[in-house]
Amino acid sequence: MKKESNLLTFYEDLKGKTIIVNGGTKGIGLEIVREFLKNESRVVLTGRTKLDDFKQIGELTQEYGIDNVTYYVVDSSRSIEIEKFIENIASNIGEVHVLVNNAAINHYSDFLEVENELLAKIINTNLVGYFSFIRGVVPLMPQTNKNSIINISSTLAERVLKGRAIYASTKAAINSITRSAAIEFANRNIRVNSLCVGTVLTDMVRKTLNQSGNPEAEKIRLISRIPLGRFGTPREIANVVKFLASENSSFITGESVFVDGGFNAGFTD
Template identity: 35%
Template sequence: MQKLRDKVALVTGGNSGIGLAAAKAFAAEGAQVVITGRRRTVVDQAVQEIGFGALGIDGDVADPAHHAHVAEEVTRRFGPLDIYMANAGVNQITHSADVSEAEYDMQFGINARGVFFGVQKMVPILRDGGAIILVGSLASEKVLDGHAVYAGSKAAIGAFARSWAIELKDRGIRVNVLSPGPVDTAILEKLGVPPEERASFTAAMAAGIALGRLGGPDELARAALFLASDASSFVTGINLRVDGGMALL
């Protein structure tokens, strides 16, 4: 039996990486999937990859009006929402002394503001007993060079989740954080790793992971599926680290 049959799931940043892998997993398990992303062409391509009648909506997650529009579209087309995965995020590695105001505002705008107002706008259309998954990061717990701003924005997500798990308990809505370690996705290119240095970069990264390798998007998708499904029906307010044991080293 499909784990998410007849459910409606929304994944922000579902056009690439972990978000796309999760959207595919949700759709394969029977959910009506809606994804959001910044670029229309990339969103459309992701919708084709997901299949199963997925819907894509483009917009800026840092803008509360975007989330209000998404909530209206989901309700109009599919009715109440069952699963909300706030996955959209951005990371720019810069030493604290060199961080500009624009860079700070950009990371907090997408990673923290985007999550806060996304949940605020989705809670009214979320079905009682629904699930909220906030994608955090290992960086919120483990100090990584050049990650101070990113880590701070992701640490805010953990505080949001704990508050919302209590605020929404009377509706039976579960709120959990999924915190990835290094994952082998296109984010490596976005961080400026040249193709010819990718192998050495990933090898150096893997040396700091207990399991000795980077994670795969499908592995994070399976963890997200656990938090979205009834398999985690008695789980709320947790931070599920899917990091290959990197936090231990």
């Protein structure tokens, strides 16, 4: 396979490795999938999108080969679907070397107006789903190999914003789970890190901006708090994920890495 000319870094140790990307059908997740495929990894991605509606899967299989990319419909808020997915992977693929937990629901709402059904859906997707994927994939990771788990978290785990109480809480919990898992699985040659992502203009973020009531004003307000003065791009996030998956980060585990244009460092005024 020809290496992509626009690939920033090619990690030889990721070539041929099996990567699972939970929530890989759009935005940051889809860009993560593309970066691993460019690196000649074998990628298994999941999402809630029905196969007939996931148009990009045809493009991916045509460009990178049907043997290198596989899609499973999995609702990350439903543990039973995750368990069935893990059973399929164990039977049809076997070993897994990298897990990227990315599926998430972001919602803008006043604290007192959140209904229990939505509360449960967000917690089950953003928190319980991550836990279930880790619990299922770890036994499939060979202890003779250097493996990696990357949990996509958020800067809101540390710096909360109005209207994001549930989302921020789940991401703070993910950072805690990351540290715990890093300690527990170190003796299995598994590194575990979280990536605290700043604002990236994806469809999910656009939806959240619309929920604010004044999307343009909210966009300006958010950018004003980012020292670099702009939103991030999905590819900027994907490249850090790929670094954390590779052996170039072999002594990094239990960390929450901020990729946020300086948002967590502080405001410019």
